[in-house]
Amino acid sequence: MEDGTKDRLNIGMSDHYTSEMTARDQRHFFANENGDPLHAAFDKKRVVHPGAMGRPLAPERINEAWAKVMAKEGKKEKRAAYFHIPFCETHCLFCGFYLNPFKAGEEENRYVDYVIQELEMVADARFINAHPFHAVYLGGGTPTALSAGNLLRLLRAIKKYLPLANDCEVTVEGRIHHFSDDKVCACIEGGVNRFSIGVQSFDTHVRRKMGRIETGEEVAERLRCIDSLDQTATIIDLIYGLPYQTMEIWEDDVKRYIELGLDGVDLYQLNIFKVGRLEKAARKKLVALPADIKMQADMFAKAVEIMKHARYRRLSMSHWGKTTRERNIYNTLALSGKVCVPFGSGAGGWVDEYLFFQDRSLDSYYQRIDEGNKPIAMAMKQPENNDLFKTLIGQMEQGHCHLKGLGGSYGFKLEEIFLPILEQWEKVGLIKMNDGWIDLTLAGEFWQVNLCQALIDYFTMVISGHPGSPGMFAL
Numbered sequence: 001m002e003d004g005t006k007d008r009l010n011i012g013m014s015d016h017y018t019s020e021m022t023a024r025d026q027r028h029f030f031a032n033e034n035g036d037p038l039h040a041a042f043d044k045k046r047v048v049h050p051g052a053m054g055r056p057l058a059p060e061r062i063n064e065a066w067a068k069v070m071a072k073e074g075k076k077e078k079r080a081a082y083f084h085i086p087f088c089e090t091h092c093l094f095c096g097f098y099l100n101p102f103k104a105g106e107e108e109n110r111y112v113d114y115v116i117q118e119l120e121m122v123a124d125a126r127f128i129n130a131h132p133f134h135a136v137y138l139g140g141g142t143p144t145a146l147s148a149g150n151l152l153r154l155l156r157a158i159k160k161y162l163p164l165a166n167d168c169e170v171t172v173e174g175r176i177h178h179f180s181d182d183k184v185c186a187c188i189e190g191g192v193n194r195f196s197i198g199v200q201s202f203d204t205h206v207r208r209k210m211g212r213i214e215t216g217e218e219v220a221e222r223l224r225c226i227d228s229l230d231q232t233a234t235i236i237d238l239i240y241g242l243p244y245q246t247m248e249i250w251e252d253d254v255k256r257y258i259e260l261g262l263d264g265v266d267l268y269q270l271n272i273f274k275v276g277r278l279e280k281a282a283r284k285k286l287v288a289l290p291a292d293i294k295m296q297a298d299m300f301a302k303a304v305e306i307m308k309h310a311r312y313r314r315l316s317m318s319h320w321g322k323t324t325r326e327r328n329i330y331n332t333l334a335l336s337g338k339v340c341v342p343f344g345s346g347a348g349g350w351v352d353e354y355l356f357f358q359d360r361s362l363d364s365y366y367q368r369i370d371e372g373n374k375p376i377a378m379a380m381k382q383p384e385n386n387d388l389f390k391t392l393i394g395q396m397e398q399g400h401c402h403l404k405g406l407g408g409s410y411g412f413k414l415e416e417i418f419l420p421i422l423e424q425w426e427k428v429g430l431i432k433m434n435d436g437w438i439d440l441t442l443a444g445e446f447w448q449v450n451l452c453q454a455l456i457d458y459f460t461m462v463i464s465g466h467p468g469s470p471g472m473f474a475l
């Protein structure tokens, strides 16, 4: 953007730093010291999801890697399965996840047929049957765009082919648009016990500008109706920082959620994807500018204040629960890098030591399955120490990390390794240190992804033998 807009906004936060950190990049480890930490600790969010980059597998080795994993038992730990439904009826302006227009009928049936084939292909694998699945998630895209018949067909196949734990959390994500009674009932009949509905904002003007269809009142009424069935946990997503969404509107969004009395809510920061539709529209001044990072920080703080005042349970940095029905198992497992077996075009997930990404192109997704292969387009072998990183990320999502205990489990003195940056973060007000623990302050919670990424990158730099600290902290 030519007018300095780019510098104001949190654009490009999907840039991912690799573990190849140079001395020049060290400035990313330390927070800015001028300005209050909530607004100015860093210039922008560095990543959407923190982590370390693995090594990509050569395409010809992917099928072999998948077969090798499927022949193992895998770790005995809670695991998830993710099903991607890569269709949407409309393309929302802010969204970076849109893949294909939804076409009811033949194409929808064909897609569900292929996902069921994918399930059949792994149904007898040792890895799949060794341990029960504790969470199943149908995400997208828009799973609720599928017909009632296809939702039920897919859910029944999941139950038939995967060993689901008796108390498995089964989530269908979607939107209110065209989520009719017959579909809701089909989901419940198919074993769904959790709906995660993308609302984003209850303000009709904001919604319409973002390409959402129903009014805020229509959305609230439909949510009341689904919730009144009393059969599932009902969760909604709200986004802060959207164009036209003032602080008053955001406060109202959070309060309207509380009035509805639903089981849980995700309060997400707006991601502006590089060269995405929202960035282009903002550049051409076709929409109002989204909130800048300082305003987003204030919106985050306001939401935390409201949710704490209402005594909701904090389940992660962005997720809150009201009732015991909301367990948030899938998100917790996915955020801490646990096994998540991917199904469907565009799905991704960790399985054993690999991160697998399935083909996003529908034609080649179908072709790979026709050839008898798992439709994986890309695979990364996890980097060294990745289990440590995943556990660290999982703990930081809870707002604290027991560095002493975590390091002890993996053979490192993490409190010593991280001391230079921890001391600086404590000085600027991002964390508090206490007897091997670090606790995030409100500002630390807002910048939590930057802190996680900095810890992972710093650890990698130190342990990989950066001058002056070649492995000196190993126990």
Ligand code: SF4
Binding pocket: 087, 088, 089, 090, 091, 092, 095, 096, 097, 098, 140, 141, 142, 175, 198
């Ligand atoms: S927000 Fe949901 S419905 Fe809208 S384009 Fe993205 S995935 Fe599709």
